[in-house]
Amino acid sequence: MxxxxxxxxxxxxxxxxxxxxxxxxxxxRACSTIVTALDRGARAVMPVLDMAQAGKIASNLDPDVYRLGGERGGEKIDGYHLGNSPREYTPEVVKGRDVILNTTNGTRALEKAKGADHLVAASFLNxxxxxxxxxxxxxxxxxxxxxxxxxxxxxxxxxxxxxxxxxxxxxxxxxxxxxxxxxxxxxxxxxxxxxxxxxxxxxxxxxxxxxxxxxxxxx
Amino acid sequence: MxxxxxxxxxxxxxxxxxxxxxxxxxxxRACSTIVTALDRGARAVMPVLDMAQAGKIASNLDPDVYRLGGERGGEKIDGYHLGNSPREYTPEVVKGRDVILNTTNGTRALEKAKGADHLVAASFLNxxxxxxxxxxxxxxxxxxxxxxxxxxxxxxxxxxxxxxxxxxxxxxxxxxxxxxxxxxxxxxxxxxxxxxxxxxxxxxxxxxxxxxxxxxxxx
Missing domain, CATH: 3.90.1560.10 (ComB-like)
Known part of the structure; x- marks a missing residue:
């Protein structure tokens, strides 16, 4: 192959x-975070390009069902529920919820690759x-x-x-x-x-x- | 270092x-070509970004003193004296002349790097x-x-x-x-x-x- x-x-x-x-x-850490969030019961993880796109998706959802996660310069974005550390994505926080994830490299790569027939997020974890x-x-x-x-x-x-x-x-x-x-x-x-x-x-x-x-x- | x-x-x-x-x-082959041309007596090699820039430089020079070289898709550019094969750059062709070189990757890289303190073209040859x-x-x-x-x-x-x-x-x-x-x-x-x-x-x-x-x- x-x-x-x-x-x-x-x-x-x-x-x-x-x-x-x-x-x-x-x-x-983005793909490790996605894998962890799904493993801990998140309903879905939506990778986004930037804060504007994240905000737009969030505005259409019930505040109880989503969590905003992401980083700039490695640190949590001001006002977001979560950063980009997979260890924050515990079952208590993400189970049954949608995660909107906004990071500098990983989620942009996923967004740019969305024209694929099949698209998979990978890390050593999965x-x-x-x-x-x-x-x-x-x-x-x-x-x-x-x-x-x-x-x-x-x-x-x-x-x-x-x-x-x-x-x-x-x-x-x-x-x-x-x-x-x-x-x-x-x-x-x-x-x-x-x-x-x-x-x-x-x-x-x-x-x-x-x-x-x-x-x-x-x- | x-x-x-x-x-x-x-x-x-x-x-x-x-x-x-x-x-x-x-x-x-661009840097191997540059090294070869200089070794064979070219007075100077001027790497350029595109055909427009090459033409502009050529128009200011005496036709006897310059040679236009370069490739697109690996093949010699229509109307140019030389392609991008270093073996074409013989003393008979380049000695005492200025070479204007226009290639897809190498000369563009050199052009983009021109803000350096010192800029060197390298290949296995040198x-x-x-x-x-x-x-x-x-x-x-x-x-x-x-x-x-x-x-x-x-x-x-x-x-x-x-x-x-x-x-x-x-x-x-x-x-x-x-x-x-x-x-x-x-x-x-x-x-x-x-x-x-x-x-x-x-x-x-x-x-x-x-x-x-x-x-x-x-x-």
Missing amino acids: DAEVFLTHSTISEGDMQGRTVVVIDVL AGRVVDFVRQTTNAITIVCAGRQNRIALEDTLCAGLLLDRLWDGQEPYPVSDSAHTAYTLYHTDQDDLENALRGANHAERLVQQNYEEDLNYC | DAEVFLTHSTISEGDMQGRTVVVIDVL AGRVVDFVRQTTNAITIVCAGRQNRIALEDTLCAGLLLDRLWDGQEPYPVSDSAHTAYTLYHTDQDDLENALRGANHAERLVQQNYEEDLNYC
Whole structure:
């Protein structure tokens, strides 16, 4: 199974997504948060582009049934119920509710990829389930790493490499796209000490500075 | 020496270049062509953004002193003296002349990076000289891989990894940017069979289809 991989969402266009099964990865933290919220009983998670779109959706819902979540610069948005830490998305808060999620990279990537035939949010938390799902679809697969500030994010690239490793049963195909080769090679180099590699990622260091180290352990 | 690395030029902005020594890499083929033209006695190579800019510069020069070179879709531009194959840039053609070079990725990357303190065009052909030059400057270093169609290009990323390996004396520093770690890791994985890795790059396969296989051997 060949795969197209985008190492940051900033280089995708809608046409790239058509007719494909698209997996959007944002390990730290949007996709980990989405996966957690659904696991804890949220009815739905709606990724949005910006505050205006979030506000518009919220204005059409009963205040009891939704929760606004998201971040700018890594911190909770003023007036929102929740930030972007998956640990905030407990059953008490999200069970039976719709979550409107607004983040800098991950939810924008999901919004830009919405033209896909099938669209999946992935992180290390649900990697096995994502692989099972992708195997069942007949479309070609595109993996979109959200990245950070239009650049590559190591944690997303490593997660893409892990998905490819599973989808390819540990055998890199030939030919392969340059970006898929990159993600697969990085994963193969770092897989024996994945936790350490992830802690060295630039975004991980930033989260530690912002006192979100527990999010790293969780994600 | 820490290094910022951009894996495609599409994500750089002028502000990223200020006060820095910037190395632009386009192995296949713009930077290899520039290096070759200068080595074969060209007086100067002027990278330009598009045909309009190329025409404007040419119109101000004596037709005897300049040569127009460049490609779109890998093929020579209609009416130009030269394409983007470095093998065309022989002493007979370029010695003592100015070359105006117009390509899809490499010269655009150079044009976008012109706000740098020092700007260097790099390929495998002049890697040693580039490393010597960078060591002599006191600025922070940024490596810009031209990439291809806004995406990562394996050959440029491997060349970036080689430069980092030399600049770091084979020891990856800590902390390091995610993109520099990516380029360095790819190079370390593929260095023992670099030629084979380069032949597997998507752009290399495309050049073979276009009957430019000799350019691969040369670059």
